[in-house]
Amino acid sequence: MASHLVVPTDPRAPRPTYPTCRAAHPLQTMRAMQREELVRRLNEDLQLELRSVVQYVHHISTIKGSEYQQTLVELSKHVHQELDHALALAAQIDFLGGEPSTRVPEVETQDEPNLALTQDLALEEAQLDRYRERVDEARKLDLPDVALALAPLLKQTQDHVMELRTALGR
Numbered sequence: 812m813a814s815h816l817v818v819p820t821d822p823r824a825p826r827p828t829y830p831t832c833r834a835a836h837p838l839q840t841m842r843a844m845q846r847e848e849l850v851r852r853l854n855e856d857l858q859l860e861l862r863s864v865v866q867y868v869h870h871i872s873t874i875k876g877s878e879y880q881q882t883l884v885e886l887s888k889h890v891h892q893e894l895d896h897a898l899a900l901a902a903q904i905d906f907l908g909g910e911p912s913t914r915v916p917e918v919e920t921q922d923e924p925n926l927a928l929t930q931d932l933a934l935e936e937a938q939l940d941r942y943r944e945r946v947d948e949a950r951k952l953d954l955p956d957v958a959l960a961l962a963p964l965l966k967q968t969q970d971h972v973m974e975l976r977t978a979l980g981r
């Protein structure tokens with residue numbers, strides 16, 4: 812009958828090491844590169860949200876005229892939501908192992924109210940396109956949690972587009 816040999820272990824002894832150097836599967840490498848690219852694009856989205864905050868703060872304080880008062884109330888709501896968007900993006904970038912960007916793109920100032928609002932609309936439309944792409948990319952990378960975290964940005968950006976189109980009579 813075989814006897815079970817129990818070797819007493821010394822708790823102070825160094826732990827045995829085993830070779831672990833396995834080359835990454837090409838698919839894993841590709842997936843890692845795609846996630847890196849997603850983080851890079853999310854950082855561009857973050858920079859555009861920071862630009863939104865600066866642009867709205869400038870427009871809210873410089874657009875004059877009683878006919879714009881209702882629009883300015885809407886823009887004041889937008890600016891708080893843009894900050895929330897920036898925070899949500901930074902959280903996802905950090906979660907995916909990236910470093911949230913601190914870069915704020917240059918904002919070209921506009922003196923004429925309709926040009927300022929057109930500038931806001933162009934930025935919101937560009938952001939809406941970007942978030943549609945980003946949600947799709949996150950889903951394709953098996954990151955439904957990231958896609959879900961971006962969903963409020965997608966919806967609120969569409970609301971901002973609609974409000975600005977209405978303000979501009981489009």
Ligand SMILES: [Fe+2]
Nearest residue numbers: 860892893896
């Ligand atoms: Fe936003």
Ligand SMILES: [Fe+2]
Nearest residue numbers: 889935968971
């Ligand atoms: Fe917005």
